[in-house]
Amino acid sequence: MKKILAIILVLAPMCMYGQKFGSINSANVAQLMPEYKSSQTELDNLQKVYDEELQYMMNEYTKKVEDYESQRETLPENIRARREQEIMESRQKMEQYYSESVENLNNKHAELMEMIQTKLLKAIKDVGEEGGYICIFDLSNAAVPFVNTALTTDVTEAVKAKLDIQ
Numbered sequence: 001m002k003k004i005l006a007i008i009l010v011l012a013p014m015c016m017y018g019q020k021f022g023s024i025n026s027a028n029v030a031q032l033m034p035e036y037k038s039s040q041t042e043l044d045n046l047q048k049v050y051d052e053e054l055q056y057m058m059n060e061y062t063k064k065v066e067d068y069e070s071q072r073e074t075l076p077e078n079i080r081a082r083r084e085q086e087i088m089e090s091r092q093k094m095e096q097y098y099s100e101s102v103e104n105l106n107n108k109h110a111e112l113m114e115m116i117q118t119k120l121l122k123a124i125k126d127v128g129e130e131g132g133y134i135c136i137f138d139l140s141n142a143a144v145p146f147v148n149t150a151l152t153t154d155v156t157e158a159v160k161a162k163l164d165i166q
Helices: 002-016 026-032 034-074 077-131 156-162
Strands: 020-024 133-138
Touching: 020 077, 026 034, 026 077, 026 156, 034 077, 077 133, 077 156
Parallel strands: 020 133
Antiparallel strands: none
C-alpha cells in the first residue's frame, strides 16, 4: 500500500500539468526562409555557369569531329591517329568536367542546406524551450510514422515568427 501511495505521489505532479507536444512541417517552413530562396538562386547561377562551359566544350568537340570527318580520307596515318587521340581526349575531358560539375553542385547544395537546417532547428528548439514543449515532431520526414496532429500544437507560426518570415 505504501508503494502505491509513493507512486501516486510521484506521478501526481506530472498528471496535473498537461504535457505539451508540438508538430511542424520543417520542409515547408524552410522553403519560406529568405536563405532558401537565395540559395536556390545561387545554385541556379552556378548551374548556368557549368552548363555554359559544358556547351562550349561540346561545341569544340563537335568542331573537332566535323573537321576530322571532312579531312579523314586525305590525312596521313600519323596525323589521323593524332586527331583521333585528340577527339578521344576531348570527350574524356567533357565527361570528367560533367562529373565534377555535378559533384560540385551537390556539395554546394548540401553546404547551403546545412546552414538553413541549422538555423531552422535552432528556431524550433527555441520555440520548444520557450513554449514548454516536451517534444516537437517534424511532419516532413517519415522518422515518426504517425503523429496525431489533433493532439499536438502546430508550432509553425511560432517558428516562422522566430525566423522573421511571413
